[in-house]
Amino acid sequence: MLTEQSTKDPLMNTKTHIQKVATDVNRNGVKVEKTLDDITAYNQKTLNVAFHANVNGHIGLNDNEVIRFDRVKTNLESAYHRKNGILQAPTPGYYVFFVHFLVLAQKRLEAQIVKNGYLIQSIFAGTQDVGHGPGSNLAIVRLVQGDRVWVKVHDKYHDTGDILDGPWCTFSGFLLYPEV
Structure with missing residues (x-):
């Protein structure tokens, strides 16, 4: 639902959305690192036979x-x-x-x-x-x-x-x- 503030200032709405996404990424950063560590470990264990x-x-x-x-x-x-x-x-x-x-x-x-x-x-x-x-x-x-x-x-x-x-x-x- 659009608020009066968001309809008056779309730039402010976009900025708020980007800040929310950045916060979510920071919060999930540990999960992203863990996933990358798992992929790296998998690739190191896999042999080309x-x-x-x-x-x-x-x-x-x-x-x-x-x-x-x-x-x-x-x-x-x-x-x-x-x-x-x-x-x-x-x-x-x-x-x-x-x-x-x-x-x-x-x-x-x-x-x-x-x-x-x-x-x-x-x-x-x-x-x-x-x-x-x-x-x-x-x-x-x-x-x-x-x-x-x-x-x-x-x-x-x-x-x-x-x-x-x-x-x-x-x-x-x-x-x-x-x-x-």
Whole structure:
């Protein structure tokens, strides 16, 4: 409701409004600082996790064998270990994993993306015909700090001898959404 004073002097009304807003900001200054401190702490705890690796050369595989993608191209936070083929989550959150295989002519492979020993996603690559057979799959999974993810050969559904055409076989992953 407009008062007689505010209708007579709009400049005074504006000045009063600005003083009220300034008072509110000063009163809430502690809340603003606290929010900024929370955002800064969140950004300091959040890690950028990403990796990308290939298989080196043509390789044969055994039942339940962990596939070592030992030619590491990217490895932020050193979360992926090329010697054992396992990613260990340095921070909790939702991660994306992608696996691609190219098997040699007339070969087949069934593999699995595994979290702490439990199946997350299956992958099939192969062909009965002449030529190489591709196969790939993607998974999004929640990990807590210390969880481990790897790719392993199925316990019985794969051929023997050289199966993979290494440079075309990749395992990649990244932290999509961190939990703090």
